[in-house]
Amino acid sequence: MGLTYRSSGFGTNRTDFFRGSSTKADFVVALAGNPNTGKSTVFNALTGLKQHTGNWPGKTVLRAEGRYIYRGMVFKLVDLPGTYSLLAGSVEEQVAKDFLCFGKPDATVVVVDATCLERNLNLALQVLEITPRVVICVNLVDEARRKKIHLDIKSLAEELGVPAVATAARDGHGLDRLVSAVADVASGRIRTSPCVVRYSGAIEEAVLKIEPRIRELVGSEFSSRWLALRLLDGDRAVISAVNRWLAREEKAGRVTGGEILA
Amino acid sequence: MSRAPLAAGLEELIREVERVRPIVARDFNDQVVGHIYARAESIARKVVSQKERPKIDWDKRLDDILTSRMFGFPSMILLISAVFWITLAGANYPSELLAALLFRGQEYLADLCLRLNVPWWAKGFFVDGVYRCVTWVVSVMLPPMAIFFPCFTLLEDMGYLPRVAFNLDRLFKKAGAHGKQSLTMSMGFGCNAAGIIACRIIESPRERLIAILTNNFVPCNGRFPTLIVLAGLMVLGASGSPAATLVVAGMVIFGIGMTLAVSWVLSKTLLKGVPSSFTLELPPYRRPQVGRIVIRSVFDRTLFVLGRAVCVAAPAGGLTWILANVYAGGLSLLGHAAAWLNPFGKLLGMDGFILVAFLLGFPANEIVLPILIMSYLATGSMTRLDSLESLHMLFVVEHGWTWLTAVCMMLFSLLHYPCGTTLWTIRRESGSVKWTALSFLIPLGIACFVCFLAARSAVLLGLA
Amino acid sequence: MPDGIISLYDLPVGRSGVVSSIHADGLTRRRMMDLGLVPGTMVHALRHSPAGDPKAFKIRGAVIAFRREEAEKVLVEMREERD
Numbered sequence: 001m002g003l004t005y006r007s008s009g010f011g012t013n014r015t016d017f018f019r020g021s022s023t024k025a026d027f028v029v030a031l032a033g034n035p036n037t038g039k040s041t042v043f044n045a046l047t048g049l050k051q052h053t054g055n056w057p058g059k060t061v062l063r064a065e066g067r068y069i070y071r072g073m074v075f076k077l078v079d080l081p082g083t084y085s086l087l088a089g090s091v092e093e094q095v096a097k098d099f100l101c102f103g104k105p106d107a108t109v110v111v112v113d114a115t116c117l118e119r120n121l122n123l124a125l126q127v128l129e130i131t132p133r134v135v136i137c138v139n140l141v142d143e144a145r146r147k148k149i150h151l152d153i154k155s156l157a158e159e160l161g162v163p164a165v166a167t168a169a170r171d172g173h174g175l176d177r178l179v180s181a182v183a184d185v186a187s188g189r190i191r192t193s194p195c196v197v198r199y200s201g202a203i204e205e206a207v208l209k210i211e212p213r214i215r216e217l218v219g220s221e222f223s224s225r226w227l228a229l230r231l232l233d234g235d236r237a238v239i240s241a242v243n244r245w246l247a248r249e250e251k252a253g254r255v256t257g258g259e260i261l262a
Numbered sequence: 263m264s265r266a267p268l269a270a271g272l273e274e275l276i277r278e279v280e281r282v283r284p285i286v287a288r289d290f291n292d293q294v295v296g297h298i299y300a301r302a303e304s305i306a307r308k309v310v311s312q313k314e315r316p317k318i319d320w321d322k323r324l325d326d327i328l329t330s331r332m333f334g335f336p337s338m339i340l341l342i343s344a345v346f347w348i349t350l351a352g353a354n355y356p357s358e359l360l361a362a363l364l365f366r367g368q369e370y371l372a373d374l375c376l377r378l379n380v381p382w383w384a385k386g387f388f389v390d391g392v393y394r395c396v397t398w399v400v401s402v403m404l405p406p407m408a409i410f411f412p413c414f415t416l417l418e419d420m421g422y423l424p425r426v427a428f429n430l431d432r433l434f435k436k437a438g439a440h441g442k443q444s445l446t447m448s449m450g451f452g453c454n455a456a457g458i459i460a461c462r463i464i465e466s467p468r469e470r471l472i473a474i475l476t477n478n479f480v481p482c483n484g485r486f487p488t489l490i491v492l493a494g495l496m497v498l499g500a501s502g503s504p505a506a507t508l509v510v511a512g513m514v515i516f517g518i519g520m521t522l523a524v525s526w527v528l529s530k531t532l533l534k535g536v537p538s539s540f541t542l543e544l545p546p547y548r549r550p551q552v553g554r555i556v557i558r559s560v561f562d563r564t565l566f567v568l569g570r571a572v573c574v575a576a577p578a579g580g581l582t583w584i585l586a587n588v589y590a591g592g593l594s595l596l597g598h599a600a601a602w603l604n605p606f607g608k609l610l611g612m613d614g615f616i617l618v619a620f621l622l623g624f625p626a627n628e629i630v631l632p633i634l635i636m637s638y639l640a641t642g643s644m645t646r647l648d649s650l651e652s653l654h655m656l657f658v659v660e661h662g663w664t665w666l667t668a669v670c671m672m673l674f675s676l677l678h679y680p681c682g683t684t685l686w687t688i689r690r691e692s693g694s695v696k697w698t699a700l701s702f703l704i705p706l707g708i709a710c711f712v713c714f715l716a717a718r719s720a721v722l723l724g725l726a
Numbered sequence: 727m728p729d730g731i732i733s734l735y736d737l738p739v740g741r742s743g744v745v746s747s748i749h750a751d752g753l754t755r756r757r758m759m760d761l762g763l764v765p766g767t768m769v770h771a772l773r774h775s776p777a778g779d780p781k782a783f784k785i786r787g788a789v790i791a792f793r794r795e796e797a798e799k800v801l802v803e804m805r806e807e808r809d
Binding site: 084085087088089090115116117118119122 | 753756757759760761762785786787788
Binding site for chain 3: 291292295296299321322325326329330331334335428429430431432433435441537539540541542543544545546
C-alpha cells in the first residue's frame, strides 16, 4: 500500500548528491493525500525535474521536495508521505502531521481521489483541523467521468470552506488553476474559513478546558483546537514536538505566548 | 528570558490534560474518527452524484480474471513469463549488434595504441581490461534492461502489483511473513537495494527483517542478464525461444520458493513471532501512460543501474586484467586463485574461474559474467566474441562446460549473496551489523548447499 | 450475539453488511477505522484471493483486502437484499 516507484526506487540511493539547494523559496507548500490518489503525479507535474529527495530527519521515510515558479514567486513543494489518516500514529503519519503543524507551510494541497471522495475527505478534514490554509485538489476527475460519477466542485469548496480545484494531473488538466489557487492562499489573497468537525459533548467540553491553556503557551501560532484534541488523545509525540518548538523559540529569543513572557 | 516559565506552563498544561482526559479517554479515538467520517459522508452526499452506473465495471471484470481462483495463478505466471519472453526474444539481436559494434571499437583502439606506441601494459590495462569489461556490461545488460524495465513498469503503472500481493498473501502468511513482502520482492527484480528500501512499507520490524534478509533471492537486474545468457547458452540455437524462457522463469520461481522457505525458517527460529495485521488496498486499474513509462524507466532505472554498473566495471575490468597478466611462477595471479578455488568450484558443479568471477563481482553482480569471459579469454585462444555462438565456443568447447555448469552457475548467481551496494543499504536500513552479516551468510550457505546438491545428484544419477 | 450479526470474514461474497462493532485494539483498530471501517459503515464482500485468504471488501468506494485474522475481528449485520 502506498508503494510507489519514487518512494522506493533508486532515487532513494541518490539522495546525497542533491542535498541542500541554495535558492530561497517565497512560499512553502505541503502536498498531502491518500495513497493511490495520483499525488506523485501532481508533484511531478508541478515540479518537473526540479526536485530532490532525502529522508525526513531521523526517520526512514522518504522526503521529496521540488520547486516551481508562478507569478514570479518561488514555491517550494514538500511531498508528505501518502496516508489515509493522521490519527493512527505510524511514522509516516507523524512525519506528515509534524510538518503540517510545526513546519508551518504557507499552503497545503490535499490531493483527493474523485472516484472515492468520501474516504479521502477523512484526511482532508483532519488536515483542516491543523491548518486553515488548504487547497483541495480533486484529482482523477477523468476516471470519475468514466465511472459516471459527477462532482459538484463548487459546493465541495463551500462545504469545506477552502478552494477546491478539479484536476486530471496525468494529462495536466487543471494544474494551472491549482497553482493559482495555491498562490492566492499562500499569499493571503484568499482567506479561507475551513469547516470544523464538532465532536460529542464530552469531548467538546474537554477541549474547551484545555484550549485556552494551549493558547497561553504557544499563542496563535498553531491550531490550539487540534493540539487540544491530540493531547486528549494521549499523543506523546505532539507533547515532545511542542516542547521542542518552545525550546527553539526561546533560543531564538522570540516572544511566544501571552502572559508568560510579558 | 529563562526556560523555566515555558516549561512550567507546559507541565501545568499536561497536568490539566491528565485531569480532563479520564472523562473522555474511553473510545476517544473511535468517537473522533466516527465523527469525521460522518461529516465526510454528509459532504460527499451533497457533492457526489451518480445517476447511472457504468455499463461495464472494468475493475471487476479484470479482477474476475486476474485474482480468480481458476485464473489467478495461471494468469500471473503467464504475465511474468510473457515479460521474460519479450525480454529474451527482444534483447538477443540488439545485444549481438552492440557487442559487434563495441568489439570493432576495441580493434580500432588496439590499432590506435599500436600506432601511438603505447606500452603493451597500458594498452592491455585500458583496452583489454577496462574497455572490454565495460563494453561487455553494456552489451549484455543494456538491451534486456531497456526491455524488461518498461514492461515491468507497465504492470506497476496499471496497478497489477497489489494484485500479486493479494494472490500470494496466503503463502506469505504461511511462511510467517508479511503480504507486502511480495511488493518488496517485485521491487527487487529491478534492484535489490531498491527492494531493501521498499521494505520500509512493512511496519512490523520482525517481518521487515524477514523481507530484507530474503530479498536477495529475487534476481535483480544485475543477475537477470546472467540468467538470460546462460539459459540461452543451455538451449543454444533456440535462444529467445520458449525453452530459454522456461529456464529463466523456472529459476525465478525457484527463487520465490526459496524466499518463502527461508522466510518460514526465519519466522520459526531467529525471528519468531505471529504475523502482524495486514490490510492491502487494491486500487483501481489505471490506463498506463506508455510514453512516460518508457522515458521514466529508461532514464531513471535503466541508465542509473547501467551507470552504476559501468562505474564498477571499469576498475574491475582493469583489476581483472592485472590479475590475469601478472605472473608468478609461470601462472597468472588469476590462474593461481582459480586453481586454488577449483576443487571447491568443482564440488559445486562449477570451476575456479567462475568462483573468482563471483568474488570479483561482489561490488555489482552485473560484472560477474564479463569478468568470467575476460578470465577465460586471457587463458584461451579466442579473441573475437560477439555472439552466443562464440560464447558457446569459449565456454563449452574451450573450458569444458556442460549443462550442469550452466545450471549451477545460474543457481549460484540466483542465490549467492547481495552485492556490495545492497549490503550497504541493508546496514543502513537495519542499523545492525549482525543482520547485515546474516544477510550475507545465509544466502551464501544456501547457494553452496544447493549447488553442491545439484552437482552431486546429477553426477550420481549419471546425468552429467 | 443477536441474529444476523456475523464476522466480516463470514460475510458471503456478493453480500453487503453494516459494521456493528470492531473487536481489534491498538494499532490494528486504528488502521481499520482510518480505512473507514467505523460502526454504521456499509461493507460489500467482493472476492476471495485465489488461495482463499485474504478476502477483499468494498469499503467507502475502495477495495481493501483483510486477512482472516483481521476480518474476524469486525462484526457486521448482514443486509437481506442482494445487489
